[in-house]
């Protein structure tokens with residue numbers, strides 16, 4: 001069959017040259033997909049078990065040999081953790097929507113981004129999770145069905161780690177494996193040093209500190225940790241975190257003693273990146289520091305790790321160690337500063353496609 005160049009290029013995009021009987025070809029749209037980590041569908045044992053099983057079965061997250069890990073996972077972790085973690089999630093649950101804050105904020109980011117990109121009529125925005133719902137596969141499929149033959153995926157992690165960014169990308173490509181007409185893919189790179197991100201963090205910190213009735217002597221930038229061996233083997237995550245904190249310190253004009261870096265959320269027995277957040281908070285309290293604030297630059301939205309582990313646990317640790325004033329600075333979430341970062345990254349990475 002000879003195909004001739006159509007007078008209307010849009011007709012070619014829509015499959016205008018197809019032989020009779022060929023299924024319609026949907027094309028011409030560009031999907032933008034925000035991807036966050038994932039979260040349980042409920043706080044009861046079953047949904048917690050399902051979420052933790054999917055998360056902790058990911059070999060990017062737990063690198064142990066499966067023959068060693070699965071008996072521990074199924075015999076120890078999944079028999080206890082769904083209950084204890086579920087109780088923590090219950091404390092921060094968004095009861096109005098019956099969902100976790102991570103999902104509420106990620107949805108809000110998606111909706112606000114769609115609004116901000118209204119000048120790009122061929123762009124369709126959606127949001128997905130690496131673990132749980134809405135799944136990466138279902139959202140990618142939905143975008144393709146809407147006519148997206150290109151998808152820009154945005155793993156919402158400012159600092160790259162194989163345990164987060166890489167596995168989000170893996171999951172998207174895994175979804176493409178079952179598609180006959182798979183879209184072209186671009187992925188937003190880590191943005192740990194982007195001026196728009198550093199500026200947003202600095203403005204957000206200043207704005208929240210101005211609302212406090214005390215001035216923190218020390219502000220901690222607390223990042224989710226990873227096991228130290230992952231870092232030693234070449235995961236650039238620690239370097240990205242150190243650079244974000246350095247640039248933030250520079251932007252705020254603060255000293256190395258005023259803005260410090262720690263790592264939180266240890267899991268399992270091995271050593272994780274240090275210094276640990278909980279130990280540091282305890283030491284500051286014991287050393288006579290009376291006022292501190294903690295900010296979580298590595299979390300795009302507030303979640304169990306920021307609201308409960310920092311907002312509740314770290315505050316308790318500090319008070320028990322003798323500290324007086326504690327503040328948790330919210331994540332960028334869907335604030336104007338936060339949306340400026342997401343929009344700037346997306347517009348830049350869409351170049352050549354729109």
Ligand SMILES: C=CC1=C(C)c2cc3[nH]c(cc4nc(cc5[nH]c(cc1n2)c(C)c5CCC(=O)O)C(CCC(=O)O)=C4C)c(C)c3C=C
Pocket residue numbers: 037038039040061062081085100102157161163164224225226227237265267298299302303304305
């Ligand atoms: C070995 C285990 C884990 C690694 C490695 C890990 C890396 C990592 N995680 C985040 C971001 C988040 N983690 C969250 C929750 C969470 N993380 C782990 C374990 C590892 N994370 C567990 C078991 C959980 C579930 C909660 C619990 O049971 O303690 C979340 C919050 C999700 C939510 O629903 O609110 C985020 C976000 C990063 C950035 C990271 C490595 C850089």
Ligand SMILES: [Fe+2]
Pocket residue numbers: 224265
């Ligand atoms: Fe985690």
Ligand SMILES: [Fe+2]
Pocket residue numbers: 265266304305309
């Ligand atoms: Fe935690």
